[in-house]
Amino acid sequence: IGHACGHNVICATAVGAFLATAEVAGDLDGSVELIGTPAEEGGGGKELIARAGGFDDVDAVVMLHPSSFEAAEHPWIxxxxxxxxxxxxxxxxxxxxxxxxxxxxxxxxxxxxxxxxxxxxxxxxxxxxxxxxxxxxxxxxxxxxxxxxxxxxxxxxxxxxxxxxxxxxxxxxxxxxxxxxxxxxDPTPVYLPVRNNHPLALRWAVNVGERGRVSLPRGIVPDALTGSTDLGNVSVRVPAIHPTLAIAPAGVTIHSPEFTAHARSAAADQGVVDGAIGLALTAVDFLCDPELRTSVRDDFQAAGGTLDVAALLA
Ligand SMILES: [Zn+2]
Ligand SMILES: [Zn+2]
CATH class of the missing domain: 3.30.70.360 (Alpha-Beta Plaits)
Structure with missing residues (x-):
């Protein structure tokens, strides 16, 4: 069935969001970077990038995962x-x-x-x-x-x-x-739970809402209905969001033959467009809006600030 996780959609939305944001970044208060991850699922690629300093000069991170429902704050464990x-x-x-x-x-x-x-x-x-x-x-x-x-x-x-x-x-x-x-x-790096940044997730919900996608409020998706991602390791170092984007009917789980089919469907293509626009708008909002930046940073600090991941695993 292949990986059956729709990472083609992750990649395409990230590239799309980057291209759109980069076009206007010159007029904004900062810059935008596209950081690809080898060995994302199973190799802990983002932990290795983080340890090598890849996120040191980054103020916020946005990425998404395709799914069968829209959740601005998915409880990744x-x-x-x-x-x-x-x-x-x-x-x-x-x-x-x-x-x-x-x-x-x-x-x-x-x-x-x-x-x-x-x-x-x-x-x-x-x-x-x-x-x-x-x-x-x-x-x-x-x-x-x-x-x-x-x-x-x-x-x-x-x-x-x-x-x-x-x-x-x-x-x-x-x-x-x-x-x-x-x-x-840990023959491969630990994957930490995702710490969703609430103000940034809210902004995502508004932006993707303009594409006709209604994000479920926090707490609706059961905590048990989840997986893990190395974005968690980034989210305890830098404010981050990792919403889900519906490209399959409710009830279809990732890592199934059904999801493989949906990941290459017209719905997935539409998801790429909507997801890229939602991520781009959220990134642009962050760069344009000092109040949003402050609330994003405050929320991150209130959740514990930057974690010492190495000490946590000792
Ligand atoms: Zn995945
Ligand atoms: Zn997967």
Missing amino acids: GVRTVDVTYHGLAAHAAAMPFKGRNALDGAVNAYQGMAQLRQHMLPTDRVHGIITEGGQKPNIVPERAALTFYLRSAEPETLAVLVQRAEDIFTAAATMSGTTVEIGW
């Missing part, structure tokens, strides 16, 4: 990745099983422990994983087994709690199986 490897002792599974320690048992304990965690975590938290290695032959006690999990939460602080609980489960699973465990966090 954070995600961390963890690779968990169990080490046991190989032995003949029939002749001398008592000499072995089963790494697959460690992995299965961990998987079950995470499944039991689900009942007792926040309703907006998400944990999901797979077993990536489970042994080589049934007659050999597996000496190595491995899993990969994603852990998602709505706030940096609740994500930290979820991470600690998962660590406890992974360690306990090793104790139960007499194995040892290696826990490797």
